[in-house]
Amino acid sequence: MIGLSHYLIVSAILFSIGLMGVLRRRNLLMLFFATEVMLNAVNIAFAAISHYYNDLTGQMFAFFIIAIAASEVAVGLGILIVLYKKHGSLDLDDLATMRG
């Protein structure tokens, strides 16, 4: 039987993968994917807990997150395209122009 803890474990694993991606990746596009993975890890946790408590609020939150993530991606990808046009690369090491 698949219970709540399984879902949460999957969610945690996905979150960790996403986090590792955020930490290790150098390509901005990949960073975006990694954040999407993290967001969806949270969505899984929300949906699972919502089901477990029989409370729809969690699932509602998941929908909200999906909607916001979609709009974020739309804006983010726009910025990425501009960046790429300007620099010809999406590698963060190449984009480090604001040295403190």
Added chain:
Amino acid sequence: MEGLVYIALFAPFASSLFAALFGMSERKIFVGVVASVLLAISFVASAMLAFYVYGTGHAVHVTMMDWINAGDLRIPFGFVVDQVSVTMMTVVTLVSTIVHIYSIGYMDHDKSFNRFFSYLSAFVFSMMVLVMSDNFAGLFIGWEGVGVCSWLLVGFWYHKPDVSREENPSISPSWAANEAFIMNRIADLGMLIGLFILYWNVGSLQYDEVFAAVPFLDGTVLNAAALALFIGAMGKSAQFPLHTWLTDAMEGPTPVSALIHAATMVTAGVFLVIRANPLFSLTPEVSYFIAALGTFVAFFAASMALVNRDLKRIIAFSTLSQLGYMFAAAGLGAYWIALFHLAAHAFFKALLFLGAGNVMHAMHDELDIFKMGGLKKVMKWTYLYMGIASLALAGIPFFAGFFSKDAIIETAWNEGTIVLWAILVVTAGMTAFYSFRQVFLTFEGDERYKQYGIHPHEMYRYVLIAMSPLAVLAVVAGFGMEGFEHFVTKLLPDYHMSEHTHHIAWILGLVVLVFAVGGIALAYKKYYHGLKRDEKLENSWYYKLLANQYYIPVLYEEFISKPYAMISDAMWNKVDMKIVDATVDGIAKFLYKTGDETRKMQTGNLSNYLNWMAVGAVLFLVVAAISAAAIG
């Protein structure tokens, strides 16, 4: 009547503000004239109030506005014009008016002429607040106000440089001003404590409420309050051991010495004791201490005046000595006699000082009486005035000082304090001697000033005329004694000599007179025909002891000022710099260093930032987990 009270109080204030408008500009005669006129208005108002109070026997009590209303503490700006305060008001405004007019002549070469009048009038205003207030808080404000004005005026010639103590015992005007101010601060602490004790136990600072409540207070509380208040009085009236500032305050312009350091401000301490007589009459031990200290100071100051060579310092010592007499009377319970001596003394001592100012003006600021002599030829009127004042000071019959001082000495006999009586009698003889030593050395004998190339001249005529009321009062004030007794004892406790004392009063008076005349005769013999210096006497240890003021200023410097400066220095260099400052600097340096170190995080690379962000998030998570575990 209310209007008169405000006129009397605020005319000097208006005068001060008016003069202050021209404070920075060059000498303008009309500033002095306007100030004098406003002071004269204040005097007229005071005199009218005096007649009113004398005629009706009622005090005028006005409350201008609320000043402090906080919780249970209610202090109004209230003023009371009763027998005691109206006496003070009249004396203060009269002497002030004369001193203002005098200053027009005396300060005529000074470039800070206008500023001087501003300060002088501000002083009078503060003094009026002091004497007229109907509560201790107002008195304290006036008390501090006169202190500040005294500081401003003693240090009026602040540009003079410091010199060594051998050259000038008071070092410099600014030094003397600071000394006076600081010594008064020490005493004011005592006074404040006294006020706190009274407020703590009575719950009010209004005179009438406090004095109504004191009979029900505990003896210890009363003693503590009386002693603390008297410490304040000791500072303002320069009683031992806080006396050194008064002679040093002679660095100020002479009109200031006449007004502040002879006639008015220094008598504020006596006024306080008289004003708080319901308190002091309940504390016989403290009162006896006051009387004993007063007697001691009378003798102590007179002894120093015997050998001094500085014209103004001699008069300052005599002021000190006479203040001792006043305290002796007040301490023995003869409050009205103390007040009477205060008033009489104000007249003749102001006259004496103004006369000394004339001499100083004539001698181009030379004050050494050994360098004067024979001035009577050029300064006839000044000689007359100073002669009258000295006769009054010496207590020669029918001059003002005779009545008041004799009454004090009689009181000492009447109270059975024979030791005090004897000391006061001897002091009376000393007073006569030093007064006439000074007069004779200045005005009689050989004209020693000629070898110093000084060409003295008499003071302006209008100045001499302005001084005449004081001369008249120095002669006749004594005859008003019975009327005065009748007047002020409506408020103050009456003090009568016992039947026995009354019978032998003439013998007591005769004894005093013998001493006084003896003193004058001795001065005449030694100094009338010129100065013959006695090397042997001048080199004797007691002469040196007296001439150096018992070495007290030096002792203060060695054992108080210098150690204090050393401690301050150590506190600055060791405690403040090494501990306080170092801590503050340490915090700043730590922050700087952390900033320097952590700046390296800012590589400009988003990836690094994200890593740091993750570290932070993990850190928070860990902290949250630990605290959850700790609470759970």
